[in-house]
Amino acid sequence: MFPNLPLELVEVIFTGLDTKSLRTCALLSSSTLESSQRLLFRSVVIDDEHVPHAQSLLEGSPHIAGYIHDLDVRLSNDTPQWVDLSALGSILTTDKLCNLKSLTLRGEDRDWAKLPSLLQNGLHSFLASTYLHTLNLTHIHGVPPSLIIAALSSVRRLGLYQLTIDAIDNSLDSHPRSRPPIPRTEHLIRRETHYLEGQSFLVDLITVPKGGPAYLENVRRLAVSMYLEILPDSLRLIGATANTLxxxxxxxxxxxxxxxxxxxxxxxxxxxxxxxxxxxxxxxxxxxxxxxxxxxxxxxxxxxxxxxxxxxxxxxxxxxxxxxxxxxxxxxxxxxxxxxxxxxxxxxxxxxxxxxxxxxxxxxxxxxxxxxxxxxxxxxxxxxxxxxxxxxxxxxxxxxxxxxxxxx
CATH class of the missing domain: 3.30.750 (Transcription Regulator spoIIAA)
Known part of the structure; x- marks a missing residue:
């Protein structure tokens, strides 16, 4: 359909189309299929009910995973019993989602320990990569400190929304690093509407004394809540980043x-x-x-x-x-x-x-x-x-x- 136009120019033209038009173009001809799919699957939302469908789609058309730049995983409190959430672990693999830049995991007040181990491992594997730019974690209880530290050492934008931290988790001690983590986060977001147990421990963890790992030394942009119950912790985060903000x-x-x-x-x-x-x-x-x-x-x-x-x-x-x-x-x-x-x-x-x-x-x-x-x-x-x-x-x-x- 566009025999003389480079692929980049075709995608610029398609950028102005809505989702329905892009779907039509994907079915129109083989010459428009790839450009349409690149835009259709650039941002993807997967709720828990549709995990099996997403797994089937990515296994049947593995090239689609490479088109995904932004992935939003939404869990609910009433996940159907027939849904196997461990399938998310097979989706969250670095070799498939090789161009993923932003990952959001919405827990809907779930406990981290009750999430499938394959999902936990998949998230850790992304943090071990170097290309993930943004990680948002929201409404999850009992998040292990090791995950937060890994995120601070991996992504440039880290959003923590209404999380509780497992203050008795010993994962940092049981898995010592061969070398101190290199801080990478430049934009840190911590949003709370009220005080939640475990938040002071989070601040204790990342605002370490002088001489310890400088997890916040690269933070240029900070977002915190100033509500009464968490005001002291927010002020500590501001103080810890005062010279770089x-x-x-x-x-x-x-x-x-x-x-x-x-x-x-x-x-x-x-x-x-x-x-x-x-x-x-x-x-x-x-x-x-x-x-x-x-x-x-x-x-x-x-x-x-x-x-x-x-x-x-x-x-x-x-x-x-x-x-x-x-x-x-x-x-x-x-x-x-x-x-x-x-x-x-x-x-x-x-x-x-x-x-x-x-x-x-x-x-x-x-x-x-x-x-x-x-x-x-x-x-x-x-x-x-x-x-x-x-x-x-x-x-x-x-x-x-x-x-x-x-x-x-």
Whole structure:
């Protein structure tokens, strides 16, 4: 069909097609089959119910495994009895998925020890390779410390979402390394909505004393939660990476939920914990993700934190504030915040933050976004009067393309 076009150019053309069109092209002719399949199978999601089908597909057409760059494995709490999850171990082999760059394993609150050994071994084999760029582990209990250390020494982007660590696991002692691990992780994400047992042990493990393995020495980008129960551990991670950080993401405050007898779920945004950042000499980008209640009140600790920016992060170039709010029954948040403008970002901000070039405020809303944009726009302009007309302030609303899908 494209006899005179190189394969790379054909794939560029096909990139603009949707999934249905790509499937049609795959059936159209042998000349379009490979280009279509490369795009169709570039990102693959496998839930536990479809593990047998995925295994059959990859065994019958082994070349497809080489097309997969992003793999998302989703386990459920009610896996059908006829599903053999050990088949995932045969899928997760480095010789088949030779071009895999990103792997996500969603455990749905499963225990690591109860996962099939073939799946565990498959994950370890990937960490022993050199080409896996991103590993996301979410909602898994009793993760062995050896897996975390192996990941820090293998992938550039490591996401740990609502994990518990097996604090009594002795795998590190029983399998001593011939040489200290070389840290490789540059982007570390640790997301928690509340305190989970074993998290302090994780921080103890990777923020080792001077002279021990420097697992965090290459971290340039860090994302942590600043909720009250885990605030001390998050501050330890920030302190351990203070000299290398260029990009810091903070999940601030709630959501802490209370359920009333006749009222819907309420967001409690009373956040007594401060956001006390250490001196971060090289930090260029800071993102603050804040949950809002209804009526809207910007937390006072956010004002305090921003007020310290000239002394804590003097080299800052970009401040990004993402305001999260739930969908309320009335569909509209009431903007009644009375905290006033942010004191640092007034007309003299350039003297205090000389490198600041952008302040981006975004409102992200769960579900369909139906908040009238002018309400949020006016709300933000009231908080940053010193940035009016400077070109520094940008405002957006709706689905947040920059926000991490696993944030919540």
């Amino acid at each position: 260029r990009h810091l993401e903070l999940g601030c405050g709630g959501p802490r939920f209370t359920t009333l007898s006749v009222q819907p779920l309420i967001y409690n945004t009373d956040m007594p914990q401060p956001i006390d950042l250490p001196f971060l000499p090289s930090l260029q980008i800071i993102e603050l993700k804040v949950y809002l209640g209804n009526p809207v009140h910007v937390p006072e600790n956010l004002h305090v934190a921003i007020a310290t920016f000239p002394t804590t992060i003097p080299a800052i170039e970009l401040i990004r504030l993402t305001f999260h709010r739930p969908m309320y029954p009335q569909g509209r948040a009431t903007w009644m915040d009375s905290t006033g403008p942010f004191p640092v970002l007034n007309h003299s901000y350039g003297e205090r933050l000389p490198r600041l070039r952008t302040v981006h405020c975004h409102m992200w809303s769960e579900g369909h976004f139906d908040e009238p944009y002018p309400y949020f726009d006016a709300f933000i302009h009231e908080r940053f009067p010193g940035l009016e007309g400077t070109g520094v302030l940008t405002i957006s609303a709706g689905g947040d393309e920059y926000d991490d899908l696993l944030f919540s």
